[in-house]
Amino acid sequence: MTPASTGAPAPSTAGGAAGGTDPVLVVEDLEVRFATDGGWLTVLDGVSFSVGRGETVGIVGESGSGKTVTSLSVLGLLPPHSSRITRGSVRLDGVELVGMARRKLEAVRGDDISMIFQEPMTSLNPAFKVGDQIAEVVRRHRGGSWRSATARAVEVLDEVGIPDAARRARSFPHEFSGGMRQRVMIAMAMACRPKVIIADEPTTALDVTIQAQVLDLMRTMSREHGTAVVFVTHDLGVVADICDRAVVMYAGQVVEQAVVDDLYHRPRHPYTAALMTAMPQLTGRSGRLATIPGRTPAPGSMPAGCRFHPRCAHAVDRCVDGDADGRVEIRELAGGRSSRCLRVHELTLEGTE
């Protein structure tokens, strides 16, 4: 039984805002296009956010929001022939990753930046023992003997709470349960002490009691080693639990950014507010569930002006027109927040707190 509450107030605006003064990861004006039968379609439209050292930033949105494309772009893992980054920059500790030669990027990936995906079986090779797979990552990036790399693998497996790590290092991935396999993935991602980990729905496939364990582990690892985490998820509960700040995405754009306490207290974009209102509550039923009418638009058929306006309860005529160029630009607000809503200064929206 672990009472997890510390009662400590979360950083409200200072420090957390916009990744602080010394961000470790800066994504700026990223535009990504995918090849389709109808030509190249823009799927990410000017995505910008930054992540401070040791900070955990949630990228939250529904399917089709572009959150996974964002994480894959940052890692340079977009499919090479059917997609391209057409604009923008991804800087890891000041080093530009967009346009970096593949070999060089492979050296960065797994070392300074690493990743955890929803299904560990897709990232672990079923034919090799997990200890050997982690040792391989260590050897590749850090060199040294096989013996010392294996020792490091056991050490990091022990750190993520695999019981009897020295013996379990000799097991194959299928010999682990889903939760333990995700711990192995975290061990592999942490093996070279990266500056940033990108975690894409890492707990979505897990049972809720196991999810709680994995979230606690990620929190501890991030705190102890000062690792920044980009946590991609659709679950506003998970964001509230583990993130310092959140970036809300809709239809390929960032629509809102804020420190989590501010975001849940007073969302400043109607889409964020609509998501919060729609979430069924564990604490009680309240009549009919709220829905968001319509659905996320597909790339290639984005509405004019504000992309959310056809589904927005607060839309007015000028939301269709947008700003001068027919788009709606992001508005910087006090407290390091931002919102892509034309009516941001007129609306008071309800959060969950």
Added chain:
Amino acid sequence: MTPSVDRPAVGTGKPTAAVAEAPVPVAEVEDLDVEFRLRRGPLGGTVPLRAVRGIDLAIGERETLGLVGESGSGKSTTGRALLRLIEPTGGRIRLDGQDITALRGEALRGVRRKMQMVFQDPYSSLDPAMVVAESIAEPLDTHLALTRAQRTARLAELMEQVGLSRRHLNRYPYEFSGGQRQRIAIARAVAVHPRLVVCDEAVSALDVSTQNQILNLLEDIQAGSGISYLFIAHDLAVVRHIAHRVAVMYLGEIVETGPTDRLFDRPAHPYTEALLSAVPLPSPRRQRERERIVLTGEVPDAADPPPGCSFHTRCPYVMQRCRVEVPAETPVEGGGTVRCHLRG
């Protein structure tokens, strides 16, 4: 065993305790057992796995019973056994009071009309090569002798009921979004006026706004037709919203049942308590301030469940007695039952 304390409420949606002449439940399982053979013994031998271990459930008219638990708890197996999609190894299944445990052939087909299922992925239940009209009409053609005109009218009515247009009838499943496909699966399930629909993770793959549309639709159908649902889900917030009563499964057993509000507000079993406590609240402040129980360890191997209380290996309140003695079913104040020595 005191099945009477957990009689489902009928009609009112409000649970009542121990009603002597309670109406006959729509669906009922008694001491249900389902065993699989796992091929993992030495020399290719098999070992038995009791996926469901002696459970009792009853679902009343116009009632939604939520069945929750983690993977491997036996909740899906229970749903499938109830519909006679897999053979139980023991116990009784009754539908409207009729024992259907041993029905075969034509007799079984007859009762199948009364019980339908909606799965997580409608792609698995809708034939991709069939237009929607054929998929929905399949149960109509199997169970009802309709004229061509009646059939056409019923199809249009069903599409309207699930919020689609009759123009959609001649399209293929791939032309629809996930939410629309789930609407089609629901239309197919309710086409022949079943008494019970088993929803197995029916909204788990959907985004929250679509999920809510489907949940509202299921509630509308129930309000209109009096249908009953066995709602199997791992998302506890969804279950809190839609279920009138809830049963919690762990390692093939039901460890707690009760009216939804009582069970969520005052869980009686340590596992229910831990399960609720593990769901992150969408509020950073409340999430920081709440007392949380983080269970250690993982669910034990279902082929080799622990003796005594099956939860004792992970229970924060474990006592010596829990390791040896199976806890009996005990009534809980406020409704329902629990199997825990703390409450015995």
